[in-house]
Amino acid sequence: MEKAGINESILEAIMYRFLLTAGESEGRKIADQVKVPFRLVEPILTRMKMEQNIAYKNATATNDYVYILTETGRQIARNHASDCTYFGACPVRLEDYIKSVRYQTIEGQYPKKADLVRAFSDLLINPKMLNRLGPAIASGRGMFLFGFPGNGKTSIAERVTGAFGKYIWIPRSVDIDGDVLRVFDPMNHVLAMPEENTGLLDIGGFDKRWVRIERPTIIAGGELTMEMLEVLCNSDTNISESPLQLKSNCGTLVIDDFGRQKMRVDELLNRWIIPLEKRYDFLNMASGKKIQVPFDQLVIFSTNLEPKDLVDDAFLRRIPYKIEVENPPEQDFRKLFEIMCRITKVPYNADAIDYLIKTHYLPVGRPFRNCQPRDLLLQVRNFCLYNDLEVELKNEYFDFACDNYFSVM
Known part of the structure; x- marks a missing residue:
């Protein structure tokens, strides 16, 4: 025992x-x-x-x-x-959980360019952007992704974890001096158990108090509150639930739409300013006991706002990478239409794309956004299906789509 x-x-x-x-x-x-x-x-x-x-x-x-x-x-x-x-x-011992995080940490893994290309294989990433993302991801520390909405900040953040090892092991629960702290969360963790041996913990088997999961990517958006960053204890059951940052250990924690949370920005900054630098956190159990746990994840703050308008210099210093997700150049914008035409099953028509750009973008100085090819193609497709027309790209179909899509932009 x-x-x-x-x-x-x-x-x-x-x-x-x-x-x-x-x-x-x-x-x-x-x-x-x-x-x-x-x-x-x-x-x-x-x-x-x-x-x-x-x-x-x-x-x-x-x-x-x-x-x-x-x-x-x-x-x-x-x-x-x-x-x-x-x-x-x-439950497993807290010390065993801490050792497991150290063993599986993303810090020091230093994924290479090939790892990033694999992680973002289903996205069109500009080589310049990939070169900026690479060192930030390899640092395993933290970054801001900022820029105009619709350019794929969240899509990029969701795929960052794929640049690291695929699986980690976590305990189902941890013993904190008799208190039970749940770690495995089927809502946020993707189970990926290996093949079992026939025996119970035979040689070559594994301790079934632990589960293998895909390296976690946990996303918190506007619903984020201070309570979600602390241990939550059910007063009826006396079972405690881990906070988001602990569930994201050895993976990625994405704070999406940063600056628009229910909690004030300064509350979050005060709560995390030390953990971001020291890479450990203190949690308070319902019993009153305070425990030190690893704060071992890549934290990504995704925002449509300028980081300097959200946080002070002291916090910016602890997030070493600030990467702007810029509007795509015209060449990439056209390429996105080719990709999205295959996905949406709308036959590609280069002449219609030329018409769209020369009529609805260049004359009015409208910026390209990465989300627009998909959104406009879906407008065209839905228009054709509703009117019982062959699904195809025509100039007048793009006129209709743009009248709808850009009517209040």
């Missing part, structure tokens, strides 16, 4: 709570529930049986027993449930 980093008293409490909820269970199902090998669970079940806190309901064909709680065992289980209702995977 000690070698595996398992707290036996916590494991036993989880087993009691599970039996209280399930009513009855085979020993191996209990082991599977707590994600601990049966050979480690079985001695605890034997002791609980000797203490007359559980009993055999019947034997199984697999040389196992179906266990039920006795009356005294049920009272013990209720006492454990009053402290906390958690009956999932046995």
Whole structure:
């Protein structure tokens, strides 16, 4: 138990709570529930049986027993449930989680140009932009992506993690002196478990208290509040939920549309000014205990505003890279139409694109935006489908699309 980093008293409490909820269970199902090998669970079940806190309901064909709680065992289980209702995977030690983050950190990986080309393979990225992004991503620290809306800041930010290793291992939950802190979040983490061996934690197997996930990319937009950056404890269950920055460790945390959050910008800056520099954070548990955890992710602030208009010099210094996502040149704009025509299944027509640019862009000094080819093509496609016309690019179709799209721009 000690070698595996398992707290036996916590494991036993989880087993009691599970039996209280399930009513009855085979020993191996209990082991599977707590994600601990049966050979480690079985001695605890034997002791609980000797203490007359559980009993055999019947034997199984697999040389196992179906266990039920006795009356005294049920009272013990209720006492454990009053402290906390958690009956999932046995938590791992905080120190083991911290070691895992250090081992899988993005800092020091230094992805190369080929890694970035692969990560952005489905985007049209100007070589100049790629050369600016490369060192910023390789630093593993933080960056501002700023510029006009519609030029792909969020699309770029979402793909940055792909330049690093594909998978990491995280614990399902962490033990904080008896408090349970959930780390794995199926809403934000993409499970990518390897093939299992036939045995339970056989040689070459893995500790099932841990899960393999795709290296995380977590995005928080205008809904971001200070509460999302702190440990949230459910007062009914006494189970704590990790904040966004901890869930994004070893990956990327994108603060999208920075400057338009529900929380004030200065609140966020004050909360993160030290973690961004020191790469560790302090979290307060519901019990009052304060813990130090890694702050190990690439933080990307994506904004339509100028960074200097949002934050002070002290904060700007801690975000070493400020990259403007500029309007595409005409050559790239035309290329985007070729790409998006394939995606939207609208036949490409170079003459119609020439007409669009010479009629609706150049005479009025309208800037190109990366989002516009897709948006205009969808307008044309929907116009054709509604009017039962062949889907194609014609000058008059672009006139209609532009009248709609640019009417208030």
